[in-house]
Amino acid sequence: MEQVGSHVTGVFPGALVGVPWLHATCGVCEFCRSERENLCLAKEFTGYSVDGGYAEAVVARAGYALPLPAGDPAHWAPFLCAGIIGFRALKLALPRARGRIGFFGFGGSAHLALQLASRMGFSTVAYSRTPDHLALAERLGASEVVRTGVPSAPAEPTLDAAVVFAPRGEVVVDALRATKKGGTVSVAAIHLSPIPTLDYDHVLFGERRLVSVEANTREDAREFLELANLYHLESTVTERPLRQANAALLDLKQGRVTGAVVLDCTSP
Ligand SMILES: [Zn+2]
Numbered sequence: 001m002e003q004v005g006s007h008v009t010g011v012f013p014g015a016l017v018g019v020p021w022l023h024a025t026c027g028v029c030e031f032c033r034s035e036r037e038n039l040c041l042a043k044e045f046t047g048y049s050v051d052g053g054y055a056e057a058v059v060a061r062a063g064y065a066l067p068l069p070a071g072d073p074a075h076w077a078p079f080l081c082a083g084i085i086g087f088r089a090l091k092l093a094l095p096r097a098r099g100r101i102g103f104f105g106f107g108g109s110a111h112l113a114l115q116l117a118s119r120m121g122f123s124t125v126a127y128s129r130t131p132d133h134l135a136l137a138e139r140l141g142a143s144e145v146v147r148t149g150v151p152s153a154p155a156e157p158t159l160d161a162a163v164v165f166a167p168r169g170e171v172v173v174d175a176l177r178a179t180k181k182g183g184t185v186s187v188a189a190i191h192l193s194p195i196p197t198l199d200y201d202h203v204l205f206g207e208r209r210l211v212s213v214e215a216n217t218r219e220d221a222r223e224f225l226e227l228a229n230l231y232h233l234e235s236t237v238t239e240r241p242l243r244q245a246n247a248a249l250l251d252l253k254q255g256r257v258t259g260a261v262v263l264d265c266t267s268p
Contacts, residue, residue, distance in 0.1 A: 001065075008062040016073060018066040018080045018225075019058055022215055023050050038088070038215040045215075054245055056265045066221055069229050078108050078235045078260035079228055080221075086113035086165065087224040089188035089213045095160035098122060100143075102159040104175050105166030106133040107252075108260030109188055112233055113163060115140050119231040125159065127174075132258045136236060148174070157181075163188055169195035172210070173203060181206030188213050235260060241267035 001017050011017065025032050025040035032040050047053020052060070068076045086109035093101065100123040103110045110126070118124045118141040125144045126137030134145040160183050162175040167189040173196055175185045185208065198204055227233075236259025240248050248261045 002057075005062065011062060011065070011067065016068045016070065016076075017060075018068050018076060019046055019052065019060040020064065020066060020084060020216075020221055021045050021048075021081045022064060022218070022221075023052070024061050024064060035219075036217070038217045038220070043215065054242065054263070054265075056242070064218060066225060068225070074237050074239050074262045074264070075235050077262040078237060079112060079225060079233075082107075082109035082260060083112045083228070083235075084216045084221050084224050085109060085188055085190075085213060086163070087116065087227075088216045088220050089113070089163045089165075089186045090117060091220070092211050092213060093161040093163050093184045093186040095122075095183065099160030100125060100158060102127060102162035102175060102178055103137075103142075104148075104162060104164045104171050106130070106137050107165060107257065110163070110165045111136060111140060111236055111259050112228070113188075114142055115233045116227060116231060118142065119233075130255050130258075133255075136258050140234065140236075157183075159183060161185070165189065167192050169193045173198065176203040176208060176210065179208055181208065184209040184211060186211045186213060237262050239264050243267075 001013055001015050004011060004013055023044040023046045025037040026042040029041040044050050052058035090113045098121055101117050102125045103114045104127045106126045106128040114124050114126060123143045125146060126134060126142045127146045127148050128134050129149040137145050157178055157180045159179045162179050162185045164171050164175050164187045169192055172187060179185055239262050242263045242265045245263055251257050252261060
């Protein structure tokens with residue numbers, strides 16, 4: 001952080017802060033007034049509704065910027081957007097007692113959420129079509145990894161909860177099929193292709209719940225960063241210069257990234 005506004009207290013130039021996706025909320029709508037600012041009717045987003053994000057410099061609101069523990073900024077970058085959303089999705093899905101949680105699609109968001117669930121004592125299963133992603137999941141403590149997209153016998157439901165990170169509707173059905181009665185499937189994707197017709201009797205009946213996730217609250221962000229620090233969560237990062245942003249996005253889309261990509265905005 002280079003400069004601080006004249007009315008800002010408690011933070012000083014030189015401190016390491018993170019600027020998350022959530023730029024501001026209105027504070028007065030029904031959602032803001034009921035501790036659900038993630039659903040705010042007038043929220044603003046970094047790099048989307050306000051300038052910033054893919055930029056060398058950004059203006060952030062003090063109440064929304066997150067003080068970060070010391071260390072390499074590239075280590076903390078994946079925790080700020082992908083990480084927080086994955087954390088909120090995980091929280092919405094968590095079983096009441098210890099249990100088995102599935103992570104469908106294993107990229108920048110899931111690689112942090114799975115570590116957290118493993119360290120909290122849950123049994124964790126990573127599902128991906130990409131062998132490199134599954135190898136990372138094993139290294140980060142997954143109890144089991146499952147390669148998807150290869151023919152196999154239909155499995156019995158063994159999960160107590162599942163989080164879907166892949167932006168594909170058919171994966172939601174796979175996750176529901178793998179989840180036992182009473183379990184929750186939460187969808188961390190912001191956009192999702194259409195979900196195929198659901199066979200209610202077999203995939204939803206039995207008090208299974210299907211929930212989506214919209215943005216995050218500041219409390220989610222604070223809680224997640226505290227837990228990340230407490231459990232020493234490790235981010236797997238490939239750094240690239242800002243000018244390679246488009247190529248990096250293409251690699252991400254085509255599954256050529258393991259973990260997360262961080263764009264170095266200080267690099268020419
Ligand atoms: Zn609001």
